[in-house]
Amino acid sequence: MQQSHIKSEIRNWTRLELRQWLEKQSEQDSKIQPYRADQIFYWLYRRKVKDFSEMANIGKPTRNLLEKHFRIGTLKRDQVQRSRDGSLKYRLMLEDDKAVETVLMPHADHHTVCISSQVGCGMGCDFCMTGKMGLIRNLEVSEIVNQVLEAWQDLPEGANLRNIVFMGMGEPFHNYQNVMRALEIFTDVHGFNYSHRRITVSTSGLIPKIRRFGKEQIKANLAVSLNGVNDSVRSALMPVNKAYNLEKLVQACREYPLESRKRITFEYILIRNLTDSLEDAKGLIRLLHGVKFKVNLIPFNETPGGPYQRPEWPSIDAFQQYLLDRGVLATLRISKGQDIAGACGQLVVQETVPA
Ligand code: SF4
Incomplete structure (x- = not known):
């Protein structure tokens, strides 16, 4: 999936894609751990969070990276x-x-x-x-x-x-x-x-x-x-x-x-x-x-x-x-x-x- 300057809706990504993307990012920053994709999915779909700041066990570097590239959209009733x-x-x-x-x-x-x-x-x-x-x-x-x-x-x-x-x-x-x-x-x-x-x-x-x-x-x-x-x-x-x-x-x-x-x-x-x-x-x-x-x-x-x-x-x-x-x-x-x-x-x- 291509990235652009517009933040990507994170729920358009499968876990495997997210993991692969994190793997790429980890080549530049060793604090980024690809296995975090599992935890990100847990927060998105089990805990149903609406903000990256709620992902308590995800380290700051990864959270910042997510915030920079992604957003968590919702539908409006x-x-x-x-x-x-x-x-x-x-x-x-x-x-x-x-x-x-x-x-x-x-x-x-x-x-x-x-x-x-x-x-x-x-x-x-x-x-x-x-x-x-x-x-x-x-x-x-x-x-x-x-x-x-x-x-x-x-x-x-x-x-x-x-x-x-x-x-x-x-x-x-x-x-x-x-x-x-x-x-x-x-x-x-x-x-x-x-x-x-x-x-x-x-x-x-x-x-x-x-x-x-x-x-x-x-x-x-x-x-x-x-x-x-x-x-x-x-x-x-x-x-x-x-x-x-x-x-x-x-x-x-x-x-x-x-x-x-x-x-x-x-x-x-x-x-x-x-x-x-x-x-x-x-x-x-x-x-x-x-x-x-x-x-x-x-x-x-x-x-x-x-x-x-x-x-x-x-x-x-x-x-x-x-x-x-x-x-x-x-x-x-x-x-x-x-x-x-x-x-x-x-x-x-x-x-x-x-x-
Ligand atoms: S029943 Fe309606 S929604 Fe389903 S395929 Fe036909 S036109 Fe589309």
Whole structure:
């Protein structure tokens, strides 16, 4: 990573990069010790400090050096909305006055944070409010990581932030490099120290990136947004299907190298009279033959003026039961935060407010 006269955001750096940079600095100053990178990560991600002066066991020469070259940035809260179900939706301002949304969701014994990887999204899924924004820009590594730190501050005493899911704004595989670097920081033993089993990356189905992700060292969970069991329905809902159709997508999933006990999650939005029939359920089983998978059913969250409706509950239940009866692991996700538009496909920044 290149240095310039502008201070670099330290949370854009992986520990290995920081260590290599310190190694270089130690050639000029023997008081600089490269192994301090481990401790710096501890302070940044375990203690979550906001200033280098708080890094108590880092010697003055190294602290001064850090202060000279780096800064510890944070995201500015513009708005926090609390849902009736306890979810918190954050609208967080970036330095260029763009905004992203992040959702912290409580469960019975843990919390999940849903983070964004882009401002807006270029995939144009027809059911998705974020897709209507178009792609504005990719997020920096620090902007991804700082969303988790921001949500962390609101965890109830002793609560556990167990899962990180890349299901907020954006197609994570369109910002591949930065998402991978964020995963490196999330799973770093000296950093957040998350198990890769607790992190899920959800894609709309970019096959070359699915294949590449399968070869990465960090084996985070893969989720694929499916939402249709034939090409005509899926292409109407998700333009990505025109480039990577269902046959190719499912083939890539069959070939995806899964660790034992892991499965690919297919997210399937139930839309009234479009994706919710028992014929669709049957088609789903047929389509995914040969893939180790589970299905996450998401009843559509209606948006004002949108063309799609949520099915009635009996249809939702019947769809799930059809899958369960045939041995398919099918969970029903009742999206959290619906009353604050924090649910799947509803994240959208309405306007950008100057800082
Ligand atoms: S569903 Fe995901 S991939 Fe599709 S437009 Fe929305 S954010 Fe982008």
